[in-house]
Amino acid sequence: MIEALFSIAGIAMLGWLLLILLPKWRFTRFLANTGVFHLYLALLYAVGIITVIAEGGLGFVNDFGSSEGVVRLLSDPDFALLVWLHVLCFDQVIGHYLYRDNMAHRYVPLPIQSVLLFLILMFGPFGFLIYLAIRAFRKSRKPR
Template sequence: MVYEKLFSLASIAMPFWFLLILLPTWRATRFLANIAIFPMYLAALYIVGIITAIAGSGFGFVQDFGSAEGVIRLLSKPDFALLVWLHLLCFDQMVGHYVYRDNMEHRYVPLPVQSILLFLILMFGPLGLLCYFVLRRIRKQSKLSL
């Protein structure tokens, strides 16, 4: 029940993705990104969830991280699966903030490309981050060769 409530509360951060993707230059978007309220909010929800998990069953679940079977066993538990989902949402949001803030400051990629990359981060996390790093590296190298 606690984890379902945390999951519901996490959805509040979703509209911020739309701001980052669709309205990157809007003053409210820049303000919210600069104070990083949504990654901190998701991190706080995750902390509540992980403390609840530890209080309920101790640190025993950590031993399951060492094998594929253990991870599958953990993820088969609905409460733990929701906690892991919250963990992913939080990290994706932090990565999205990083890419947004870094690109808005340095303009390694045009804003439409930034929006595509942020969508990739939202949907596929590491894929979007890797694409951003590759494009940023190409842009930096092209500036050096000029």
């Protein structure tokens, strides 16, 4: 079941491609404003986590408190795929935040925005941190 959810999550890559390659396209802007791709991933995750809870209860939550417990959870292929859906969803949320924020304020040029979106897709928080640093620098240099 979780593997099937993981397989159909790949559709959300279309959202990344549009944000990165066609940021000014009207359809890209529409999709970014609706949040359809991260809502889609969140729905897949919800189906997955509800399935896990329905099948085994909430006992896995006890493993969150130790590194050994987390490793044990991630050694289960279904749980690892479910965690990956979780990561994909949040990376998509952060990517959409960057896209909407930068399209509104233009802290970075569009080619740099595309590079930063790719960094978020591949390295999540690292790409977001770079964007926040650039944005803070640009805001501090802006005349008031």
